[in-house]
Amino acid sequence: MLKKIKQKIRNFIPESFLILYHKMLAFLGTIFFGIPSSKMIIVGVTGTKGKTTTSNFI
Secondary structure, eight states: OHHHHHHHHHHHSOHHHHHHHHHHHHHHHHHHTTOGGGGOOOOOOOSSSOHHHHHHHO
């Protein structure tokens, strides 16, 4: 039911407006929550053996 409603709404709203809406929503969320991505630490673990153990240690 909800899927059908979303599909009908998308038929009436231009694609460019939807893209702008999603970008503005992401921007406002970033501002509201205080830019959480700047506080994240990202570590990449690659290789063929020991990935699970290494990521558990991290």
